[in-house]
Amino acid sequence: MGKDKKSRGRILALIISLVLILDQVSKIWIKTHFTLGQSVNVLGSWFQLCFVENEGMAFGMVFGGNAGKLILSVFRICLSIFIMWYICRLLKKPDTPMGVLVGLSLVFVGAVGNIFDSAFYGLIFSESGITQVATLFPPEGGYAPFLRGKVVDMLYFPLIDTVLPENFPFFGGRRFVFFRFIFNVADSCITCATLYMLFFQFKFFSKK
Numbered sequence: 001m002g003k004d005k006k007s008r009g010r011i012l013a014l015i016i017s018l019v020l021i022l023d024q025v026s027k028i029w030i031k032t033h034f035t036l037g038q039s040v041n042v043l044g045s046w047f048q049l050c051f052v053e054n055e056g057m058a059f060g061m062v063f064g065g066n067a068g069k070l071i072l073s074v075f076r077i078c079l080s081i082f083i084m085w086y087i088c089r090l091l092k093k094p095d096t097p098m099g100v101l102v103g104l105s106l107v108f109v110g111a112v113g114n115i116f117d118s119a120f121y122g123l124i125f126s127e128s129g130i131t132q133v134a135t136l137f138p139p140e141g142g143y144a145p146f147l148r149g150k151v152v153d154m155l156y157f158p159l160i161d162t163v164l165p166e167n168f169p170f171f172g173g174r175r176f177v178f179f180r181f182i183f184n185v186a187d188s189c190i191t192c193a194t195l196y197m198l199f200f201q202f203k204f205f206s207k208k
Contacts, residue, residue: 023113027152053150106193113186122149190198
């Protein structure tokens with residue numbers, strides 16, 4: 001039992017480390033190579049890298065200015081601590097499905113990935129703009145204090161991007177984009193893991 005716990009713990013630690021590295025490397029690369037709003041087609045127009053920043057919520061949403069950003073950062077930190085405690089608790093139980101542990105680990109690392117942005121990006125980066133690329137460790141200092149940084153998003157999948165026919169009811173002649181959200185690796189981990197646990201691990205959590 002002890003060996004199984006250690007083995008599963010190592011697997012979770014590896015998953016968390018790899019995802020966190022991928023999340024941060026992709027954000028730092030985008031931040032230091034793209035101007036704000038710049039986009040590049042990756043696989044045609046339906047998959048683009050499009051650099052935007054937000055105040056801390058997933059998929060580019062905004063919450064309450066500076067006060068909301070601080071509240072959201074503190075909430076994320078508390079949530080991450082709780083999830084880490086819960087994972088450690090479930091690891092002690094041999095009947096806990098590995099899928100549950102992986103799902104919770106992905107939610108944990110997704111929250112931590114965006115905490116990094118809010119906590120440190122304002123300290124280590126200069127401001128991004130529509131004409132200038134941000135600098136890492138600028139001599140004049142960062143653009144925001146601790147926990148006031150902006151979260152970097154770049155993954156954009158406008159699966160349908162078209163102008164509706166003029167005779168289309170109510171919205172004729174307007175541009176229609178299906179799935180406008182721009183997100184990052186951390187956001188996708190949280191969303192995919194939550195959906196997976198909701199649909200495939202519901203029985204486990206309902207028993208709890």
